[in-house]
Every structure is written in C-alpha cells, then in structure tokens.
Amino acid sequence: MDLTELKNQMETKRGAESTVPIPFRIERSELNAQLAFAEPLWPIANNVAALYSGLLAHMGEFGVTSHAMRADNGDGSLGGFNINFWMLQYGAIVRIRLDGIEVNVPNFSVDVGQLERALLALDLSLREAQNNLSYSNFTLTVGMHGRAEGVDSKQFLERFTGKAPQGLGSLVGSGAIFYFEGPPPITVLSVSADLSATVAGGIFVKVHSVFDGSMKMDALRRVAEPQLEQSIKALGLDVSSK
Numbered sequence: 001m002d003l004t005e006l007k008n009q010m011e012t013k014r015g016a017e018s019t020v021p022i023p024f025r026i027e028r029s030e031l032n033a034q035l036a037f038a039e040p041l042w043p044i045a046n047n048v049a050a051l052y053s054g055l056l057a058h059m060g061e062f063g064v065t066s067h068a069m070r071a072d073n074g075d076g077s078l079g080g081f082n083i084n085f086w087m088l089q090y091g092a093i094v095r096i097r098l099d100g101i102e103v104n105v106p107n108f109s110v111d112v113g114q115l116e117r118a119l120l121a122l123d124l125s126l127r128e129a130q131n132n133l134s135y136s137n138f139t140l141t142v143g144m145h146g147r148a149e150g151v152d153s154k155q156f157l158e159r160f161t162g163k164a165p166q167g168l169g170s171l172v173g174s175g176a177i178f179y180f181e182g183p184p185p186i187t188v189l190s191v192s193a194d195l196s197a198t199v200a201g202g203i204f205v206k207v208h209s210v211f212d213g214s215m216k217m218d219a220l221r222r223v224a225e226p227q228l229e230q231s232i233k234a235l236g237l238d239v240s241s242k
Contacts, residue, residue, distance in 0.1 A: 021238035026146040029108040054125035
C-alpha cells in the first residue's frame with residue numbers, strides 16, 4: 001500500500017467518524033411560545049368576564065384558579081394589558097394579550113403531554129369568549145444548555161464557524177446561527193450553536209421555528225417535535241442516548 005492510498009483511507013475514516021452523532025447531555029432547557037391571533041381578542045377589552053369564565057371552566061386541572069389569575073396593565077397601553085397566570089405547578093407562565101398568547105417555560109422540565117393538553121384547554125377557553133378565534137402564526141423557541149460528550153465545546157463549534165477574524169486578540173470562543181426557509185406550515189427556521197452561559201464548558205443550542213396560520217393547535221406538537229429533533233441531529237448531536 002502506497003502513501004497516497006493510506007492517506008485516502010485515513011481521510012475516509014475521519015469523514016465517517018464525523019457523521020456519528022455526538023451524545024448531547026442537556027442540563028437545562030427553556031421554551032417560549034408566541035401564538036399570534038389573526039384578529040384581536042376583543043373580549044379582553046370589552047368582556048373580560050367571559051375570558052375568566054372559560055379559563056376557570058377548563059384550566060382548573062392545570063392549577064389555574066381565580067387566585068392564580070392576575071390582570072396586568074403592562075405599559076398602560078391596550079396592547080400591553082394582559083391576563084397572566086402560572087400553571088403546571090409553576091412550570092409555565094401564560095400571558096394573554098389583545099394580539100396573542102405568550103407561554104414561557106423557564107425550565108423545560110414539565111411533562112410535554114400535560115403541557116400540550118393545557119394549551120388545548122387554553123385554546124378552548126378562549127374560543128368560548130370569541131367563537132371565530134384563529135391564529136396567524138405560531139412561534140416556538142427552544143433553548144438547550146448541555147455538554148457534547150467527549151468533545152471540547154470550542155472545538156465542536158469551530159466546525160461551523162470556520163476561520164475567525166484576525167488581529168482582535170486571543171479567540172476565546174465562537175458561535176453560529178443558520179437560517180432556513182421551510183416547507184409549509186414551517187415558514188422560518190433558525191438553528192444556532194454557541195457557548196453556554198449557564199453550563200460551564202457547555203454548549204447552547206437554540207431552535208427557533210415559525211409556523212403559519214394553517215397550523216392547527218392540536219397538530220402543533222406533532223409537527224414541532226420531529227422538527228426540533230431533526231434540527232438537533234443536523235448539528236451532529238444526539239439527545240436520545242442515555
């Protein structure tokens with residue numbers, strides 16, 4: 001075997017190894033969902049009692065009571081006014097505004113199935129106050145802090161960032177963000193990888209997805225979950241390993 005043939009075999013082996021997913025151990029994650037209404041939710045301005053009635057009727061099993069709900073004037077504007085409450089044992093906070101809903105899960109340790117049921121119940125609650133309720137788009141952002149096993153975080157990120165600018169000092173890290181257009185109902189997808197500010201020596205991965213109004217609330221999890229998994233896998237990471 002000559003030197004050229006040996007070199008080719010080594011490069012082929014390295015290429016094959018680079019396609020093997022790296023186990024990604026998530027230590028902290030967060031979820032933010034923005035559900036934009038196609039038309040303003042006018043009952044929040046002219047019939048708020050109808051909103052409260054629906055929420056109390058359908059959200060009780062998720063920890064939403066009359067003592068949990070609060071009205072907040074926000075910045076004093078009509079758009080800033082919101083009704084907010086914690087649910088799922090303080091695992092998620094919901095804010096209902098004239099133009100949409102925001103759901104924030106600061107530590108994504110809640111049961112996903114229970115969260116899905118809570119969102120469906122929330123949708124039902126609002127429809128009782130406004131029969132023609134519909135959504136113009138759904139935005140989901142999932143952030144994950146963790147460690148790529150057996151790989152230094154800076155070295156892992158270098159595969160995406162390429163050559164760094166010179167003459168600015170000693171490079172301490174890098175990050176990358178990629179934007180994509182997806183087939184409907186996905187309109188925009190961005191995937192980013194960076195150094196984690198929460199996990200020492202770790203990696204921060206964020207997947208930001210926008211779905212158009214053709215998406216139905218009861219299909220959101222079914223579409224979003226595989227898309228999230230595919231995005232993580234595309235970075236060369238594997239979250240399924242135990």
